[in-house]
Amino acid sequence: MSDKATNEASLKGDWALWEVFIRTRGGLSHRHVGSVHAPDAELALKHARDTYTRRMEGVSIWVAASTSISASDPAHADAFFEPAADKVYRHPTFYNIPKNIKHI
Amino acid sequence: MYTTELQKVSALDNSLSADPPELVAAFEARVAADAFIEPKDWMPQAYRRTLVRQISQHAHSEIVGTLPEGNWITRAPSLRRKAVLLAKVQDECGHGLYLYCAAETLGTSREQMIEALHSGKAKYSTIFNYPTLTWADMGAIGWLVDGAAIMNQVPLQRTSYGPYARAMVRICKEESFHQRQGYEIMMTLANGSAAQKRMAQDALNRWWWPSIMMFGPPDDNSPNSAQSMRWRIKRESNDDLRQRFIDVTVPQALALGLTLPDPELKWNEARDHYDYGPIDWEEFYAVVRGEGQVAKERMSARVKAWEDGAWVREAAAAHAVKKAKRNAA
Numbered sequence: 001m002s003d004k005a006t007n008e009a010s011l012k013g014d015w016a017l018w019e020v021f022i023r024t025r026g027g028l029s030h031r032h033v034g035s036v037h038a039p040d041a042e043l044a045l046k047h048a049r050d051t052y053t054r055r056m057e058g059v060s061i062w063v064a065a066s067t068s069i070s071a072s073d074p075a076h077a078d079a080f081f082e083p084a085a086d087k088v089y090r091h092p093t094f095y096n097i098p099k100n101i102k103h104i
Numbered sequence: 105m106y107t108t109e110l111q112k113v114s115a116l117d118n119s120l121s122a123d124p125p126e127l128v129a130a131f132e133a134r135v136a137a138d139a140f141i142e143p144k145d146w147m148p149q150a151y152r153r154t155l156v157r158q159i160s161q162h163a164h165s166e167i168v169g170t171l172p173e174g175n176w177i178t179r180a181p182s183l184r185r186k187a188v189l190l191a192k193v194q195d196e197c198g199h200g201l202y203l204y205c206a207a208e209t210l211g212t213s214r215e216q217m218i219e220a221l222h223s224g225k226a227k228y229s230t231i232f233n234y235p236t237l238t239w240a241d242m243g244a245i246g247w248l249v250d251g252a253a254i255m256n257q258v259p260l261q262r263t264s265y266g267p268y269a270r271a272m273v274r275i276c277k278e279e280s281f282h283q284r285q286g287y288e289i290m291m292t293l294a295n296g297s298a299a300q301k302r303m304a305q306d307a308l309n310r311w312w313w314p315s316i317m318m319f320g321p322p323d324d325n326s327p328n329s330a331q332s333m334r335w336r337i338k339r340e341s342n343d344d345l346r347q348r349f350i351d352v353t354v355p356q357a358l359a360l361g362l363t364l365p366d367p368e369l370k371w372n373e374a375r376d377h378y379d380y381g382p383i384d385w386e387e388f389y390a391v392v393r394g395e396g397q398v399a400k401e402r403m404s405a406r407v408k409a410w411e412d413g414a415w416v417r418e419a420a421a422a423h424a425v426k427k428a429k430r431n432a433a
Binding site: 055 | 146195201208417421423
């Protein structure tokens, strides 16, 4: 996981950027909280701990090199998400079931 | 900690943009509808510039703000006070990091921002160019300076730029203890020996006006405020926030049995606010220009810390490169 960012790291300039995801407690998914700079994944985890969990905000941390994240383009968000817009039959309320039918 | 926008750009600079008017109109409509703007969204160049300047100044203020307090860590009067002060300083470093990260989402780099701070190009809050002379200053700073910062930062949790707003939510959550521990120090001193009470009063005397100035120039002399308000970067005016701070802080000072260094300060029944005396804006602008009492000291301490830490950064980077090579082999 760290190879790409580390290979881009040079001895000059900023350390690579890592995105930080934290599981606040068992049973919840990891959630993006911010980013840190670090030369490798190991230090990124330590920096993330010091920066984002000073008050026991997490039980688990993921860091991912920012360069490895691909994102959808907000300028095309309408077209990108449009296919879901006209499919109301994906929602349970689309179907009319008589009131006397229970547990459905 | 917080800094008001100190480096002004002229209205001309802001109007010289080549932004397509239809995109600007769509952007302004989104902002007016209280939508959050995210890093990859289109935004006017002046919006981006203003945010980079404001967020990086805010970040710098957090980092430089640790210096006046760092001055007292080794001399804290008890282990409890020392642990608390260390935790506060650590929080402020963390706040600086949240904010640098938020600024970086706008396309500036950490290196550029740090360079701008160290070369004196970037500003930070004027408040940190005042010296911390006694232990009571740790109380006054937590209570007044962090108190003013909270007052400023609470509305910024709804600022229109998403990463800045989210950083502010975290910061506000953490900052409350900073103010309370400061007030606790003041309570202890104000209820202590005559010498301790004098020390508390002296700290309040010295920090009151600089704290009031932290809200920035008066609204009628704050040329960029209107645009920042329209773009919802700023949600409330300097004078409104200042008044609110004074209204909540005066009773806290009276509860300590201390007096405020403003003979014109009095409750105005009709306005439902405290009236206060004129602010020495000449002093404020002098500090902005870099004539603060310890401005040079602050920057040289900051640059020295950065330079002294260079070998650690280089060693960590060299270690990472070596490990990556070994893994690749």
